[in-house]
Amino acid sequence: xxxxxxxxxxxxxxxxxxxxxxxxxxxxxxxxxxxxxxxxxxxxxxxxxxxxxxxxxxxxxxxxxxxxxxxxxxxxxxxxxxxxxxxxxxxxxxxxxxxxxxxxxxxxxxxxxxxxxxxxxxxxxxxxxxxxxxxxxxxxxxxxxxxxxxxxxxxxxxxxxxxxxxxxxxxxxxxxxxxxxxxxxxxxxxxxxxxxxxxxxxxxxxxxxxxxxxxxxxxxxxxxxxxxxxxxxxxxxxxxxxxxxxxxxxxxxxxxx
Amino acid sequence: xxxxxxxxxxxxxxxxxxxxxxxxxxxxxxxxxxxxxxxxxxxxxxxxxxxxxxxxxxxxxxxxxxxxxxxxxxxxxxxxxxxxxxxxxxxxxxxxxxxxxxxxxxxxxxxxxxxxxxxxxxxxxxxxxxxxxxxxxxxxxxxxxxxxxxxxxxxxxxxxxxxxxxxxxxxxxxxxxxxxxxxxxxxxxxxxxxxxxxxxxxxxxxxxxxxxxxxxxxxxxxxxxxxxxxxxxxxxxxxxxxxxxxxxxxxxxxxxxxxxxxxxx
Numbered sequence: 001x002x003x004x005x006x007x008x009x010x011x012x013x014x015x016x017x018x019x020x021x022x023x024x025x026x027x028x029x030x031x032x033x034x035x036x037x038x039x040x041x042x043x044x045x046x047x048x049x050x051x052x053x054x055x056x057x058x059x060x061x062x063x064x065x066x067x068x069x070x071x072x073x074x075x076x077x078x079x080x081x082x083x084x085x086x087x088x089x090x091x092x093x094x095x096x097x098x099x100x101x102x103x104x105x106x107x108x109x110x111x112x113x114x115x116x117x118x119x120x121x122x123x124x125x126x127x128x129x130x131x132x133x134x135x136x137x138x139x140x141x142x143x144x145x146x147x148x149x150x151x152x153x154x155x156x157x158x159x160x161x162x163x164x165x166x167x168x169x170x171x172x173x174x175x176x177x178x179x180x181x182x183x184x185x186x187x188x189x190x191x192x193x194x195x196x197x198x199x200x201x202x203x204x205x206x207x208x209x210x211x212x213x214x215x216x217x218x219x220x221x222x223x224x225x226x227x228x229x230x231x232x233x234x235x236x237x238x239x240x241x242x243x244x245x246x247x248x249x250x251x252x253x254x255x256x257x
Numbered sequence: 258x259x260x261x262x263x264x265x266x267x268x269x270x271x272x273x274x275x276x277x278x279x280x281x282x283x284x285x286x287x288x289x290x291x292x293x294x295x296x297x298x299x300x301x302x303x304x305x306x307x308x309x310x311x312x313x314x315x316x317x318x319x320x321x322x323x324x325x326x327x328x329x330x331x332x333x334x335x336x337x338x339x340x341x342x343x344x345x346x347x348x349x350x351x352x353x354x355x356x357x358x359x360x361x362x363x364x365x366x367x368x369x370x371x372x373x374x375x376x377x378x379x380x381x382x383x384x385x386x387x388x389x390x391x392x393x394x395x396x397x398x399x400x401x402x403x404x405x406x407x408x409x410x411x412x413x414x415x416x417x418x419x420x421x422x423x424x425x426x427x428x429x430x431x432x433x434x435x436x437x438x439x440x441x442x443x444x445x446x447x448x449x450x451x452x453x454x455x456x457x458x459x460x461x462x463x464x465x466x467x468x469x470x471x472x473x474x475x476x477x478x479x480x481x482x483x484x485x486x487x488x489x490x491x492x493x494x495x496x497x498x499x500x501x502x503x504x505x506x507x508x509x510x511x512x513x514x515x516x517x518x519x520x521x522x
Contacts (some may be wrong), residue, residue: 085339105354106353
């Protein structure tokens with residue numbers, strides 16, 4: 001995949017109104033013209049990413065840092081549509097992708113961007129790369145997808161948790177006896193057997209993630225390592241790359257603690 | 258399932274797909290899993306602001322085409338089985354942001370395209386679209402979203418065979434709409450853009466922006482502009498002349514049935 005082009009919308013939240021009848025749409029860089037920082041974890045199901053992000057969050061919370069945690073696919077906005085689409089199996093690769101993009105846009109415009117502008121450390125469990133990997137695995141065009149998510153701010157760090165397919169699939173299957181239709185990629189007719197379809201689908205997603213390591217500057221984490229040593233690496237990386245002092249509790253607040 | 262008739266229609270050349278997947282029937286990309294070389298039919302779009310007479314003309318054209326023996330399917334904005342209701346709810350709540358709204362409308366558009374329009378075209382229908390993605394682009398541009406972004410978003414849309422633009426002055430559209438429903442919708446007057454506290458002013462300013470964008474869309478996509486302020490009969494005559502030429506209909510005489518006679522003025 002190619003690198004990300006510029007943002008699709010002006011990222012100022014003050015006033016979107018354009019005075020002239022021409023309504024010139026501004027091309028702004030996906031710059032980090034905000035005081036906040038964005039840390040993202042990515043990887044296939046069962047790669048251990050959520051556990052690691054949770055531990056990172058606890059570490060920062062205990063330290064009193066200003067942070068916000070956000071998850072992929074968590075907004076109530078498109079829940080009914082997604083549920084309807086899934087139940088009736090109405091979703092195509094395109095509408096599946098668009099619904100998730102709409103959901104992400106809502107989170108982006110109402111949470112992530114305002115928080116980054118107000119100086120928060122934002123932690124995201126999955127981000128746009130989840131859509132790139134999964135939707136390309138569903139045969140959507142990479143070019144179309146890159147354009148679709150152009151409005152998303154670029155992360156300061158993207159941790160990519162990489163676990164071999166067998167390890168990840170075993171972790172998922174042991175905790176989840178029944179795989180759902182879309183989750184298993186059954187819409188792609190890869191196999192009539194749900195577990196087998198899931199395996200093939202996850203393999204395709206894994207290959208897509210690997211494709212993005214360089215172009216999207218992923219920090220690759222070996223998902224087979226023990227939890228605590230991975231967490232140690234993660235914290236070191238965060239300290240090295242992000243000026244955490246910016247998010248530290250104010251002096252007066254610390255005294256109050 | 259290619260019908261014999263579709264091959265004689267203009268516009269549908271049977272060239273192979275280019276390496277990028279662009280074909281004469283899309284805007285640069287095919288939909289995943291759709292081979293747009295394989296369908297015939299005709300897609301005819303009618304654009305124009307509320308109050309321009311679009312729906313009246315579509316009712317009349319549907320009857321005329323059916324009387325000529327053509328199977329007709331229609332589409333419009335916010336009519337998908339997937340998200341139409343959700344968009345209604347979001348609009349009513351008025352907490353939705355512009356990117357989200359843009360993408361919900363795109364979902365609605367592609368759902369109809371994949372579940373309604375393409376199957377109809379495959380069966381050699383004439384699809385009459387009461388607005389198309391052009392309106393969605395114009396509205397989004399008015400809200401500061403880049404044209405390039407929007408063109409990319411709709412790259413997989415089916416390219417219409419004919420697109421008519423019923424042009425009316427915003428003042429006239431306002432009057433017609435107000436007479437019909439005694440109010441003007443929040444969104445149709447672009448109130449979310451805070452252009453003016455006065456509803457009429459806001460409507461005029463917003464529709465001027467939309468119209469401006471349509472001018473450039475018209476140039477880019479080759480719209481056939483018609484005077485939407487002319488009588489229903491005269492607009493309908495112009496539409497039928499163009500469509501008849503496209504579909505190879507010889508005789509274009511038409512009088513509406515009793516059910517639609519009230520529209521004929």
